[in-house]
Amino acid sequence: MKHFEPFAWALLALGLLALTPSPALAQEEGEVEESATRAAFAKIFGFSRHLRLEPRAVSTTGGDSTVGLDFEYKRRFADPAERGDVDLYFEASGFLAADEAVSPERQLEGKLRLHVIDLASHKRADDFQTFVDPESDTSYRRLPEQRQIYQDPRLKQVRGLYRKYQIADGDEERRKFFNQASLLWWEITGEELTEDDDGFWPELDAYEGDWMEKESEFRKGVSMPWFSLEVNAGIETDQEFGDLQYVGGARVYGKWATLGVPVDFLLEAIRGYAVPRDYLNYQGGPYLWAGFDFVDASENEARKAVTGNSDETFGRFSAGAYYRNELFSFGEGEEAEPVALELTWEFYAELDAPSAIRAADSDQTSFFKAAVIFEDGLFLEYKDGRKPLDLINTSAVALGWRFGF
């Protein structure tokens, strides 16, 4: 129990912090009472609103099996910078196994995280015209007209009709808006405007798509990288709190689609068509992250058993990647049932690790997961390796369904 005490205090403190409403809660005139009530309810019941649970059964290749629960809890605080590009979170996550001894994932985490978003900043001063609305004393940004999607007033009219079309009641009204737009489109472009069964106007969508490709900060001919910075502090532990570590660190994380092009081509060749049929498999990465943590393992019993109560603090490098794309598809058209491939890799290295840790082969750990996911959420998953708190390398196959509460 001696290990439980610091964890309990830390969890209690962070939990109280997490359940306390932000000082910036909506407090509009006439709504103060209602907001206070909501805040009270949030304290009592708010927990579940930020909780994701995923029950699963796990079998290791050694023949052991157990059931358990993946969980993730999040709480987001008010924008410390009020500029739109900083986030502050408390998060807890992990896998609670009925039999931890055979669980391939022992590590639970609880951390405060500060995010500084979009390091390769796209917000150049000349990108926007800014003005202050005197009535509300609010500062606004606007794109210069020559950078906007629609500069021709008649095209703006077409786009306005598309908006009305999307929310129109009944086919007759939709037909009216489409016919008006179609005539205008012909006048402007000399080409026909069409509509499909799902209510898209492909020619107009393509026009906007061209703007997205050319003008977006993410795609200037090739896909541009997107990276953010996270600074974090918290704990890592096993579910019995015997192997507990205090961790603080920083990492860079982001996405760069260009790096995934070779795998994209490979999977495109396997499935035999270009664009994934399932929207879930669209723009699937790769996502990348790498960082450095300072770890205090003075209450990690498993580590101390190896090091003999020495070298209780150390530096740790970590990196990871995630990628998802469509592997193949059963059937065609509306009958199509796409199957996705999902790959996850994580790597951890203790810097200047003591000889006992190196001898125990614990100075570097890595974890790989490959999952094949069917349309209804059924998945078949293969895992290999271990995370820093796992004692041994484990290969495991898991079968389950994905859903959240």
Next chain:
Amino acid sequence: MAKKKSKRAKTAKKKSTKKKSSKKRSSSKKTKKKSKKKASASSASAPTPEPEDEEVDTYIFCRHPKSKYIPRSVSWTEFREGLVEQMRFHQLDMPDPAQKTEIELFAARLDKYLLGLGYAGTEGARYYIRGAVGEPTDPMQNLLDVVAENYRP
């Protein structure tokens, strides 16, 4: 946070138990709803008021073939009345850094798209968008409210 606030957004807010924890408002900063608001719900059955243009544009963006944040078959009504869980990044079992990246990208892309359509957006708009789509069990109306409050023609 923008100080403009639509009547529909206020109605939705009162109906919901959702806290707008991300919104900084004070009585001195409050403003009237947008003058272009088009409909008034006056019947006993309280019909759904017409949405702001930027709300519908948010739906169009989420469903756009270049975005695909929701299935192409989702109607405006299904989108508006549904939960944030219908977004692609909540349907996937992404590791934490990947999901955060995707939510950040969504906020930045939606912001840029709305600016591209000619709207003016507040400095903090992306923060509120990320907050509105961060929890899968939150109503999509929260995102639409945030957009209505942070963008203007």
